[in-house]
Each structure stands twice: as C-alpha cells, then as structure tokens.
Amino acid sequence: MNLETHPVWALVITFGMMSLFAVGGANAAVPEMHRIAVDVRHWLTDKQFADVFAIAQLSPGPNVLIVTLIGYGVAGVFGAVAATLAMCVPTAVLAYYVNGILKRSSASRWPAIIQAALVPLSIGLMGASALVVAQAADRTWVAILLTFVAAALAFATKLNPLWILLAGGCLGFTGLI
C-alpha cells in the first residue's frame, strides 16, 4: 500500500486542509470541494457533484456531511468516516483552544473584528458555491426558473426549506426539469 496515492489518505489530506480554510462553513467550501473532487482528482463527475450537493441538503445534520458522501464514493464506509473526521476534527480542536485563550483574556475585541472582516469573504465564497452547483444543475430554462422561484420563496417567506427542496424533487420527478 502506497501511502501517497492511497485514496483514503488523499481524502484526509484534502479535507483536513480544507477544514482550516473553510471560512463561513461547509457551504462556502463547496467550490473548493468541486475543484478538487471533480477537476483535480476526478472522484466525481459534474452531475454527480450536483447530486451529492442535493442529497446533503436533503439529509438531516450539518451541511458539512457533503464530505461524507464524497468520501463514500471514493472509498466506501472507511472513506466516508475518514473524510468526515478530516473535515471536522482539526477545526473543532482549534475552536476548543481558541475558546480557552479568549476566556482567559477577556474583553478582547479581536474576535468581533475578525468576524466582521470574514463576513464579506464568506458571502463571496457562498456566491461562488451557488455558481458552481448551478453550472452543473441548471441545464434548462425551467431548471433556472425553479432555482429563482426557490430563492424568492426562501428569501421572502418563513417556509421550511425542506418543503422547497421536496417541491423541487416532485417537479423533477414529473420530468419538467
């Protein structure tokens, strides 16, 4: 077994690094996941990536579980667990230590400044996520229309997002998309 080329090792390296740069959470890291999983490593096709994104949104639990699906596709159950832990553990450990440091040095204003500084970056990253998935998912005019209607509903109403996703699934089932 060559460690360098072993697929589970590649998953751990990929998502372990990504974990520390995923400013704004898992949805902001979607373009980077797409770049590595589709363009660089060829773990998934573009279409499969859009599917995996959809399944992750439909599932309970944190959105970060999209990496579980990618890991499963690469190396089964072992790959799924390895990818998930690689994406979650480094940043959780960091959070634990930073929390300890901040509690000792109280009234620090740096967290507020850093958080405010990261907000525009997260929004830009999430915009890129939407673009990357849309390029794979929105292949017809009806599909683009569905995306805009879903966006308008989610923006303007307090409708549970799950209903919007399920409505999209039903429309897809009828073959309109």
Add this chain to the structure above:
Amino acid sequence: MPSDSRPANVAAPDIPTSDSPKDPPSVIALFLAFAKMSLAGFGGVLAFARRALVEEHRWMTAEEFNETYALCHFLPGPNIVNLSMVFGSRFRGIPGGIAAFCGLVGPPMVVVMILAALYARFGEIDALRRVLAGVSCAAVGLLIANIFKMMMPLVRRRDIAGFLLMIVVFAAIGLLRLPLQAVLLPAIPISIGITFLLRWRAQS
C-alpha cells in the same frame, strides 16, 4: 417569542431565578441532546441547536448562545461542529466536547452513509436522477436566498469595501476557479486590516 422571556408556567419555588446553568449536563446527556438536534436539523442545525440548548434544556442563556456562536463563526470549518466541541467542553471538559461532537456528527453521518450506499446502487435509475435534478435546482435557490440575507447588513451599512472584497472573492473562486488557499491567504489579512482601519477611524 422573545428569546429572553421566562416561561410563565414554571412557578415552582425551587427553580433558581438566576441565569446560570442548573446542573451541568452529563456526558451522555450532551451526546443525546446533540444527536437529537442534529437528526431533527433538516436544512441546517443552528435553529434546532438554539431551541434545544437555550429553551428546552436551558443550559445556556440566549446571550451566551450568541457569544459562543459568534466565536465559532469566526473560526473556519463547520460552525455548528465547532459549537458542539466548545459547548460540550465548557461543561465536562474534553470528554464533554467529544461527546457533543460525536452526537452531532455521528448519527446523521450514519444516515448519510446509508443514502450514499443507496445512491451508489440506484443513482443511475432515471426517476431518481430526475428527482435529484429537481432537488439540486431548489438547493441552489436556497443558497442564493441565504446569500442575499447575509448581504442585507452590508447593504444597510453601505459597506463598499465589504462589497468589493466579496466580489473579488466571488470572481477568484467562482469564475477563475483558483484554489481556496491562494485566495484566502491574501484576502483574510487584507479584510481584517480594512475592517480594523475603518473602526479605528470611526472611533477617533
């Protein structure tokens, strides 16, 4: 309902009126509470976490929750996963953090693995392909709505520097498809510098 209001029906005299947490939850209680909110959390766990930790168990006040969430939000990675670790460790040290983390990530991970196995087996079936195509279009829509909600405070503040940074990051990652590190390693210090300067100028 305002998050800081006391439930009117708990009139029992032995309930302390202070905001401090009552009995610290056990490791098992932490695991179970996070597993429950995670499995209920379709479309994001945050709202369920707030409800469970602040309103149901009253392990935290609304302000403490907001502070902890802000801390986890400025750190990289999945925010709610960070929150589970920080929250659990506040009550029961590292074992508590690990218990909350495992509760949050473990059970839904099993669900997702089952879905992944089904997708690997049946992913090529035409009806399922059509359903997933519809769901992914709607999911992109939800993401767009979320982006606009996050943009509203920038619009209200007329934060031009923020908008420029946002557009540069969007173009570099979304259009040019540059690696994440290559974009964020310069973008993060630049953004922190600008934010710091603007606040410092606003104060003086």
